[in-house]
Amino acid sequence: MGSIIVPGRGYFRRSTKTFTFDGSAGKGAVGTFTVFTVTGEVLVVALIPYCSTNIGVDAGAGVASMQLGVANATTLFIATTQADTIDASEFWVSNTPTANGIAVPAGLQNIAITQDIQGEVTSTDVQLVNAGVIRFDIYWLPLSSDGNVVAA
Amino acid sequence: MELNAFAFETLTIAGSATTCTSATYQPASGPPASRAILGPLEAGQIRWRADGTAPTASVGHLMEVGDPLILEGLVTINKFQAIRTGAVSGSLPVTYER
Numbered sequence: 001m002g003s004i005i006v007p008g009r010g011y012f013r014r015s016t017k018t019f020t021f022d023g024s025a026g027k028g029a030v031g032t033f034t035v036f037t038v039t040g041e042v043l044v045v046a047l048i049p050y051c052s053t054n055i056g057v058d059a060g061a062g063v064a065s066m067q068l069g070v071a072n073a074t075t076l077f078i079a080t081t082q083a084d085t086i087d088a089s090e091f092w093v094s095n096t097p098t099a100n101g102i103a104v105p106a107g108l109q110n111i112a113i114t115q116d117i118q119g120e121v122t123s124t125d126v127q128l129v130n131a132g133v134i135r136f137d138i139y140w141l142p143l144s145s146d147g148n149v150v151a152a
Numbered sequence: 153m154e155l156n157a158f159a160f161e162t163l164t165i166a167g168s169a170t171t172c173t174s175a176t177y178q179p180a181s182g183p184p185a186s187r188a189i190l191g192p193l194e195a196g197q198i199r200w201r202a203d204g205t206a207p208t209a210s211v212g213h214l215m216e217v218g219d220p221l222i223l224e225g226l227v228t229i230n231k232f233q234a235i236r237t238g239a240v241s242g243s244l245p246v247t248y249e250r
Contacts, residue, residue, distance in 0.1 A: 002224055005224065152238065
């Protein structure tokens with residue numbers, strides 16, 4: 001006789017997204033890029049971006065920066081960070097990326113959201129982000145019955 | 153009766169419903185699988201069903217990254233289907249026992 005066993009997953013849910021920047025629209029060009037699609041209301045227990053390949057910028061004029069938040073509040077999680085200071089093996093959890101280990105800042109813990117998790121590339125002129133890889137790991141819980149977080 | 157692992161595969165759960173591979177869990181020689189150990193799921197969230205109907209991105213049991221699942225019985229294994237919920241495909245390792 002058949003049966004199905006669903007072992008407990010533990011308390012928190014986890015989603016992950018490995019994001020590669022190449023300078024195209026939504027992937028490093030000036031403007032927003034979506035990391036996770038959010039449905040309903042969810043509690044972000046912890047959100048931790050980790051850079052595995054140096055973030056690179058093109059030769060355009062100006063200085064490119066990145067920030068992380070949600071739609072309509074794109075610095076909710078991480079303030080504007082000069083893009084080329086985010087290097088491999090660093091946690092991008094503040095505007096001063098840190099290697100080795102760091103206490104997760106309060107701004108990346110226990111945040112209730114209703115919008116997609118987005119980053120935004122900004123520039124003092126036209127320079128954009130055209131290289132680099134960041135893995136975004138999120139532990140979350142649903143608040144509304146339809147609450148969900150899916151890698152974009 | 154003690155079960156023994158005899159086959160393994162990694163299913164890529166993409167945008168259309170995916171099943172376990174029949175030739176893997178039901179080989180030409182020897183008895184078929186009586187249990188499948190699935191997961192932990194990697195990369196992307198999926199939905200699954202085991203009632204013979206294909207899941208969709210919005211209907212089916214949610215399986216999060218890191219979740220395991222155990223199917224017992226050949227009929228249940230045969231009816232298992234999964235599909236991703238978003239743009240990222242899931243990677244689901246499966247070990248078959250008999």
